[in-house]
Amino acid sequence: MAIPVISKPSKKTFGAKLRRYRIAYLFIAPAVLVMLLVHIIPTLQAIYMSFLDLNLRTLLQYLHAPWVGLEHYSRILGGLISGEGDSLVKGLGQALKNSFWFTLWTQAGTLVGSLIMALLLNRKFKGRGIARTLVLLPWVVPTFAVGIIWQFIWMQKGGLANRLLVDWLHIVDKPISFMINQNARFALIIPTIWNGLPYSTIMLLSALQTVPDDLYEAASIDGANAWQKFWSITMNYLKPIIFITTMFGIIFNFFGFGPYNIAVSLFSSDNLGTYVNLLTIAIVRQTFNNQLYGYGAAASVLVMIVALVFVGLWYSLFRKQLTSE
C-alpha cells in the first residue's frame, strides 16, 4: 500500500496554482463574491465616508460630499482624550464608559453563573435531561421579549421583584424604582446575563463531558482534594471554552446590538440616557438622528479598529489557553 506523502509547500506561480485548484476556486467564488458585496465594499465605503462632510445638506451628494480628511477623527479622539469635546463626543465618552462597565458585569455574571450551572448539570441526578432542556429556555426567548418579561419583573408598581421584596419577604418598606437612574444599569445587566447564560452553560457542559474520569481517579489516589481536582483538571479542560465564549461575549455585549434590543423593550425607549446608553447605540443615534453620516462613519471605524485590536490581543494573550492541552 502506498504511503501518502505530504508534499512541501510548492513554489508554483499564482497562475499555476489557479489552474491546479480551479475547481476549489470555482466553488468558493460565490462565497467570496458575496463577502465582497456585503462586507468588504460597505466597509471600504464607510472608511471613505469617514473622511467626508456627509450630513443633512450633503447627503444627496453621497460620496461626492466635501472632503474633510481627519477632521471627524480629531474631533472624536481629541474630545475623548481631553474630556473637553462637544455634547456629541461627551455622549460617546459616557456611552463608552457605560459599555465598559456593562460588559464587565455581564461577562463576570455570565461566566460565574454558567460555570455553576454547568457543574451542577454535569452531576448525575434524576430529571437531569429535563433540567438541561429547561436551562436552554432563556436562550430561545427573543431579545425584545426578554425586555418585556423583565419590565414586568422590575416595575415599581406591581412588579414581581417588588412584590417579592416588599409584600412577601418584607425585606424593604417601599417599592424600589429598579428602572431609574443607577438602578437601571443592573435592570439591564441581569436580563442580559439571564439571556446569555444558557449558551455559555451548554458550551461549558460539553467541555466538562470530555474530561476523562481516569484523571479524577488518579488524582484521588495521589491525595488531591476537591479544589485541587477542580483547578488542575476540570479548569484545564474548560479554559479554551471559557476564553472563546468570553471573547464572543465581549464582542456581543460591547460591540453588538443584542443588549440594545433588550434595553429598548425593557425601558420602552430607544434613548437610553445617562446610565444605560451603550456605545454602538450612541453612535447609531448620533449618526442617524443628527444626520451626521461622516462623523458617524468615523466613530464606527474607530470602534471597528478597537474591536480588531481587542481580538488580536485576545488571541495573542490566550493563544496557549485556546488550545486544549
Next chain:
Amino acid sequence: MRKSMLVVSVLIVAAMLLGACAKPTVAPTEAPVADVATEAPLSGELVLWIMPNGADPQAAIDAELAEFMALNPGVTVTTEVVGWGDAYSRIQTAVEGGEGPCVTQMGTTWIPTFGTMGGLYEFSADEIAAFGGAENFVPASWTTAGIEGKTVSIPWFADVRAIAYRADVLEAVGLTPEEAFKDTDSFQATLEAVKAAGLTNAAGVTIDPFLSTGRNDWNVWQNASMWLWNYGGDLLNADGTAAAFNSDAAVAGVTFYYGLYGKGLTASDTLELNSSSTDARFGEGSAFAYMTGPWIISNARNIEVSGWAEEAANNLAFAKIPAGPGGQYTFVGGSNLSIMKTCEYPEAAIALVQYLTSKTSQIRYANAIGMLPSTIEGQTDATFVDDPLFSVFIDAAKNGKTSAAIADWGQVENTINPAFQALWETVAADGPSTPITEAEVKATLDDAAATVDSLLGN
C-alpha cells in the same frame, strides 16, 4: 472523470447563477381601465405610506381610498402601514433615491429635515390655492408644512394636547373646571386638594392626583414645552437662530412641571411611565389628571374594546393646559402628507393629497383615528365644535405652538430631548419629597443651549 465533474460543476453553478438573475415570471396583468367618460382622467399606481393611526389604521385609510378610487377609476392606491419606529429611516432611504412610496405621511417635526435633503416634491402656489390656500389650515399646522420658503408637505391631521381629568373627582373635592385649571397656581392647588381627599377608585386603589411621563417617554420635550411656553419662554428665538429654552421664564415653567413629582403630587411610579402607560393608568380609574391628546376619546367611548373602567370613561373631561404668566399655549403636532420627487404619477398624487385634505375626508378620517382635522373648515365642523370633549382641543389649538421650521430642527430636537430626559433623572435622584430646583434646571438647560447655539452656527 475529473473533466466531466468539472463540466457538471460549472453547469450547476451557471444554472444557479442564471436562476438567481432571471427575471421573475410575472402573471399578465390587466391594463387599468380608463374612464372614458371623464375628461383627462387621472391614472397611475400610487403607493401610500401611513403610520399606525388610530385603533385600526388599515380600515380607516381604506374607507378614504375606496371613495378616492371610485372618483378616480384610473388610479389605484396601495397602502403600507409603516411603524413609527421604522418610518423615519425608511422615508430617509426613499428620499435618498431608494425604493419608496409616491405619497407618505410625515411626522410634523420631520419636515425640516427631509425638506432640506431635497427629496420631496415642492407644491406650487397654484396647487396650494387648490387646497384652499394656507388660510384653510390651522396656523400651527401650516407652519410645519415647509422649510426655507418651500412648501413640501400639506397638513393632514393635527395632534393637540390638553389635560384629561375625571369630572367626578373634581366634583368630589368641590371645585369647578374653571377654577381648577385656570392657571398653574390653581392647578397645583387642585392637585393638592385631590391628594388631601385620598379618594379611591372602584377597585379600592388610591387615585393619584397627576401622572407625568418620565424620561423614557417619546413626548418628553413636547410635554415640557407647554409649561415653558405658558411661563413666557420659548424653545428658540423668533428667527430660529439661537436657543431660548434656558431663559429665566422657560426655566421657571420647566421647574414647575418637573417639580410636581417632588411635591408629592404625582403617582409614586410616574417616572417609569410613558404616554401609553399613562393612557392605560387613567383608563383604570386610578389617576385624576394627566396630559394627553384627543385619541383617548375613542377609548372612553368604546370601553368594550379599550377595557377602560366605567368610572374613568363616564367622567372623562378635558381642560386646556393651565395658563402661566406668559399665556396659555398647547403643543400642536400631528402629521402631514408629502409627495416624493421620484413619484411617477405626481398629478395623481396631488389629487390624492387634495382629496385627503378635503372637508369630508378630513372630518371622517380624523374622527376615525381620534385626531383633529388640520383644516379650519374641518375643525369648525359641528362634529368637533359641538362635541364637549373634542371642542376643548379645538379651542386649545387656536393658541397652538410647535417645533421651529428650521433645517437644523432634527439636531436641535436631539439635543433638547436628552436634556429634558436628564432633568427627569435629576428629579428621580432628588427623590419624591424634594422638588427639583431652578438652579438644577438652569444648569442642564444652559449646557444644552450652548450645544444648540453651536449647532446653529453661533
